Amino acid sequence: MPAEAIPKILSKSKSQFIFALAIWKYIVAVWLTIVIIAGFAVDIPMIPILEETSRNLVFHVPMWFSMTFLFFVGVVYSIRYLNSGNMEMDRMAASLTKVGIVLGICGLLTGSIWARFTWGTWWTFAEPKINLSAMAMMIYVAYFVLRSAFDDPQKRAKMAAVYNIFAASTIPFLLFIIPRQLPSLHPGADGNPAFDEITAPELRYVFYPAVIGFIGLGLWLTDLVRRSDILSEKLAKPE
Amino acid sequence: MIHILLTIFLYISEPYQQWEGAESAYSNVFMQFLASNDLMPVVLAVSLLIWFTLLAFVIRLDFKLTRLEKQYNSED
Structure with missing residues (x-):
């Protein structure tokens, strides 16, 4: 298909596409809408300093959880690529990682805003979790820098898959293990009570569905990225 | 779910407390709502x-x- 034909197709509007989305995507849309409404409307206990900002828990933490989920599914696809040599596995791994990074950046931004209104600063180098999660993001950005360095698709896929295994192996240490051993303002860190000890049940009723909702949104976005990559690859090929 | 819906309903149905800096005589309900503390x-x-x-x-x-x-x- 010639590339100049694309705008013409994009401008068409056909009613038969209204119900073309897979049912699970509608469920994700409705689910997350309910989560957002509940996240702001549910009555929560006012904790000093945190006050209304504790509602951010249902957005900030699920973003990190869904990022971790996408990264680990991504590394499974990278291993599957190394076993099979199937390029579709590499594309899936790249798409999952791309969306994972977006969710991670959203997690950093919501965390930074939250820190400003509770700890009084947008960013602090004294807080290990913030800095280690930023480092994890940089490790994953390097995954895409590495991908862009190769012209040969097979070589790129192989190097990226190996790198992705390294990158994914750093996540448990950078986000969960090391921050828990150091003094930190985050819950669960050295000397602090854990998440399940201090979180109000009202927030937890919204928090767990929010994790599921954000994972669903991440998978939806991954699907879009993967499909657009396939299309641009097909369109880039000479007829 | 029932708990959440009930909370939303109670939240919305609460009367709005006026914010001190707001003009007192908003006749419009929407403006009263925006000028409230809530x-x-x-x-x-x-x-x-x-x-x-x-x-x-x-x-x-x-x-x-x-x-x-x-x-x-x-x-x-």
Whole structure:
């Protein structure tokens, strides 16, 4: 298909596409809408300093959880690529990682805003979790820098898959293990009570569905990225 | 779920307390609501507006990709 034909197709509007989305995507849309409404409307206990900002828990933490989920599914696809040599596995791994990074950046931004209104600063180098999660993001950005360095698709896929295994192996240490051993303002860190000890049940009723909702949104976005990559690859090929 | 819906209902049905800096004589209910101390529903409304805009963009993108895929496959 010639590339100049694309705008013409994009401008068409056909009613038969209204119900073309897979049912699970509608469920994700409705689910997350309910989560957002509940996240702001549910009555929560006012904790000093945190006050209304504790509602951010249902957005900030699920973003990190869904990022971790996408990264680990991504590394499974990278291993599957190394076993099979199937390029579709590499594309899936790249798409999952791309969306994972977006969710991670959203997690950093919501965390930074939250820190400003509770700890009084947008960013602090004294807080290990913030800095280690930023480092994890940089490790994953390097995954895409590495991908862009190769012209040969097979070589790129192989190097990226190996790198992705390294990158994914750093996540448990950078986000969960090391921050828990150091003094930190985050819950669960050295000397602090854990998440399940201090979180109000009202927030937890919204928090767990929010994790599921954000994972669903991440998978939806991954699907879009993967499909657009396939299309641009097909369109880039000479007829 | 019932707990959440009940909380939402009680939250919305609470009478609004006037913010001290607000003009006292707003006849418009919407303006009374915006000038109240209870700003969480306003935050919710703005968040929902942003969420629905993003959702509309994602759904539209999905439709367009589906259309392009169908067009491409039929031409193959």
